[in-house]
Amino acid sequence: MEKSPQTATATNQNVTKIMKKLNLALVGACVLVAQTSGWAQMLINGAGATFPSPIYSKWFDEYARIDPSVRFNYQSIGSGGGQKQIMAQTVDFGASDGPMSDENLAKAPGKLLHIPTVAGAVVVTYNLPGAPTLKLDGSTIADIFQGKITSWNDRRLGALNPGLALPNTDLVVVHRSDGSGTSYIFSDYLSNVSKDWETRVGRNTSVKWPTGLGAKGNEGVAGQVKQMPGTIGYVELAYAHQNKLPSAAIKNSAGNFITPSLESITEALATAKIPDDFRFSMVNPPGEKAYPIAGATWLLVYQQQQDPEKGKKLVGFLEWAVTKGEAMGSALDYATLPSQLQARVLERIKTIKY
Amino acid sequence: MNTAAEKRVQARPGVVFPRAIGDRLFKWVTLLMALSVVLLIVLIGYELAHGSALALRKFGWRFLTTSDWDPVNEQFGALPFIFGTLVSSAIALLIAAPLSIATAVFLTEIAPYWLRQILTIFIELLAAVPSVILGLWGIFVMVPWLREHLFPWLRGSLGFLPLFKGPIYGVSMLAGGIIIAIMILPIVTSVSREILRSVPGLQREAAYALGATRWEVTRIAVLSYAKKGLFGAIILGLGRALGETMAVTMVIGNTPQIAASMFAPGYTLASVVANEFTEATSDIYLNALFEIGLVLLGLTVLVNALAQLLLLTFSGPRAQA
Numbered sequence: 001m002e003k004s005p006q007t008a009t010a011t012n013q014n015v016t017k018i019m020k021k022l023n024l025a026l027v028g029a030c031v032l033v034a035q036t037s038g039w040a041q042m043l044i045n046g047a048g049a050t051f052p053s054p055i056y057s058k059w060f061d062e063y064a065r066i067d068p069s070v071r072f073n074y075q076s077i078g079s080g081g082g083q084k085q086i087m088a089q090t091v092d093f094g095a096s097d098g099p100m101s102d103e104n105l106a107k108a109p110g111k112l113l114h115i116p117t118v119a120g121a122v123v124v125t126y127n128l129p130g131a132p133t134l135k136l137d138g139s140t141i142a143d144i145f146q147g148k149i150t151s152w153n154d155r156r157l158g159a160l161n162p163g164l165a166l167p168n169t170d171l172v173v174v175h176r177s178d179g180s181g182t183s184y185i186f187s188d189y190l191s192n193v194s195k196d197w198e199t200r201v202g203r204n205t206s207v208k209w210p211t212g213l214g215a216k217g218n219e220g221v222a223g224q225v226k227q228m229p230g231t232i233g234y235v236e237l238a239y240a241h242q243n244k245l246p247s248a249a250i251k252n253s254a255g256n257f258i259t260p261s262l263e264s265i266t267e268a269l270a271t272a273k274i275p276d277d278f279r280f281s282m283v284n285p286p287g288e289k290a291y292p293i294a295g296a297t298w299l300l301v302y303q304q305q306q307d308p309e310k311g312k313k314l315v316g317f318l319e320w321a322v323t324k325g326e327a328m329g330s331a332l333d334y335a336t337l338p339s340q341l342q343a344r345v346l347e348r349i350k351t352i353k354y
Numbered sequence: 355m356n357t358a359a360e361k362r363v364q365a366r367p368g369v370v371f372p373r374a375i376g377d378r379l380f381k382w383v384t385l386l387m388a389l390s391v392v393l394l395i396v397l398i399g400y401e402l403a404h405g406s407a408l409a410l411r412k413f414g415w416r417f418l419t420t421s422d423w424d425p426v427n428e429q430f431g432a433l434p435f436i437f438g439t440l441v442s443s444a445i446a447l448l449i450a451a452p453l454s455i456a457t458a459v460f461l462t463e464i465a466p467y468w469l470r471q472i473l474t475i476f477i478e479l480l481a482a483v484p485s486v487i488l489g490l491w492g493i494f495v496m497v498p499w500l501r502e503h504l505f506p507w508l509r510g511s512l513g514f515l516p517l518f519k520g521p522i523y524g525v526s527m528l529a530g531g532i533i534i535a536i537m538i539l540p541i542v543t544s545v546s547r548e549i550l551r552s553v554p555g556l557q558r559e560a561a562y563a564l565g566a567t568r569w570e571v572t573r574i575a576v577l578s579y580a581k582k583g584l585f586g587a588i589i590l591g592l593g594r595a596l597g598e599t600m601a602v603t604m605v606i607g608n609t610p611q612i613a614a615s616m617f618a619p620g621y622t623l624a625s626v627v628a629n630e631f632t633e634a635t636s637d638i639y640l641n642a643l644f645e646i647g648l649v650l651l652g653l654t655v656l657v658n659a660l661a662q663l664l665l666l667t668f669s670g671p672r673a674q675a
Contacts (some may be wrong), residue, residue: 078632214608
């Protein structure tokens with residue numbers, strides 16, 4: 001059946017009307033959706049350290065399921081950037097592998113809290129025939145990395161490793177060339193165990209290395225060490241573990257040789273002296289079974305939050321992170337906070353005002 | 355709605371758009387575009403100077419003449435980085451310039467047509483390899499090969515020169531230079547090829563008519579005609595070489611020192627910024643890194659200016675001839 005031209009026009013007009021109404025409804029719906037999502041999904045921004053970035057991502061992911069009203073955005077731009085951005089208040093929280101200096105804390109517009117989250121360790125790795133487990137102590141490592149021990153058959157290495165046939169080859173040091181928390185922990189440890197290192201080199205995310213080759217990143221150091229016989233370097237525990245690199249047992253302050261593991265780091269955290277502001281160094285702690293080259297990483301938040309809504313959500317997240325979140329640490333090769341420290345951190349989180 | 359559009363259509367032929375205005379507009383728009391490039395560089399320079407104010411005040415000219423780079427004691431001197439940047443770029447040019455120009459000559463003068471196409475595609479593919487991939491290849495393939503084969507051979511045959519003395523680690527100034535050479539090869543080759551292609555066919559025909567051999571034609575009629583342009587292609591490569599960062603930092607050994615041996619590790623300006631910027635927390639340290647950026651910008655401008663000067667003296671006699 002054919003439609004007459006008139007009815008066709010009428011239908012057309014009807015269609016236009018319906019379309020208009022639909023359009024209106026669509027626009028309305030869009031506005032509504034935008035409003036509710038803007039209202040319901042609060043965005044909390046953070047930036048900083050790269051070392052804890054895998055576990056932070058995991059936390060934000062998991063936490064989104066627990067509290068869907070909040071979304072976290074974390075940019076791992078490095079500890080320096082994390083400190084700068086939280087000081088400039090361009091992010092809601094910062095993250096750093098080293099505690100902030102007094103100078104920087106004084107410059108921040110409000111009181112910043114350090115919230116320790118997880119800890120990692122630095123292992124000494126090397127390329128020797130047969131990949132034996134080397135035993136080293138602090139002063140020997142300091143002398144190796146200062147270029148004072150230049151051959152593998154050095155008397156002192158032999159004394160620490162009786163029964164181990166060390167080759168008569170040159171010892172080549174490989175260190176990180178990029179600024180990193182790993183270098184901070186390592187140089188912090190060496191400064192702690194060697195006066196000579198402390199005065200000549202000191203501790204920082206990058207230092208003036210007295211000897212050796214600089215390689216970029218854990219992968220760069222590991223690559224150099226793997227390829228070149230006679231090299232010795234240091235990498236993060238998680239990296240060494242995942243790539244099955246040989247790692248030295250280090251003599252701790254109790255006189256025991258400890259191989260790096262998550263347990264021996266948590267033990268270090270438990271026995272380290274931790275001040276009230278949580279700006280602590282945990283290298284060379286007194287624990288019997290503590291691995292001596294370890295360090296924590298921190299979240300940086302203002303005690304007085306500007307935005308009450310955001311502050312409340314942030315506190316909720318922090319409380320979850322240091323309790324439930326901690327349990328996810330070991331799967332990702334992070335050492336978790338021991339229970340006494342966890343309780344102290346929770347106390348501190350409760351002092352955040354919003 | 356319809357009527358408005360109709361009016362516009364009707365109005366169009368009525369508007370007389372003087373050609374002079376169009377030309378003037380065109381001139382101003384292009385001038386503006388060109389000026390925006392200048393403005394961008396000036397702004398970058400200003401920002402870098404602004405960001406490095408503390409270091410500029412504290413170290414002054416000492417920054418350029420001292421070799422101490424100590425973030426712990428906050429003493430900063432850029433000399434080893436300047437040295438590393440200049441030397442690694444020089445090595446890169448020494449390798450890449452003859453290789454690129456020879457390749458371009460082969461592509462335009464000698465190779466059969468089908469081979470030109472294939473080779474060109476490969477050269478352009480090389481340009482598409484990301485810096486970090488080249489760097490990883492450098493660490494895992496090139497450096498071990500250099501350490502086990504090329505470097506021992508060089509030390510054995512040329513070891514009497516201070517350039518090829520000392521312990522061999524693989525990662526070194528020479529490795530850095532080689533990787534930069536690989537990175538600038540495609541651009542220098544491509545530009546050289548275009549320049550050689552623009553040499554008029556008459557030039558070649560005239561030389562052939564005089565009984566010149568293929569080599570003579572290439573040397574007299576093509577290369578000497580294109581000399582200025584080829585030099586420009588090399589300068590373009592040099593600009594890239596000075597700023598190469600990622601791949602270089604992975605193979606150069608990152609040790610701020612001034613060593614005569616090409617086997618010794620070095621460090622470049624761009625590398626130290628890339629390496630240390632993210633974790634620098636103290637103000638003076640950050641300022642020093644900004645100043646490194648400023649020095650790199652200054653060095654690039656200086657080297658390019660010198661190259662232009664050289665080009666002027668180069669083209670002088672040709673203009674007379």
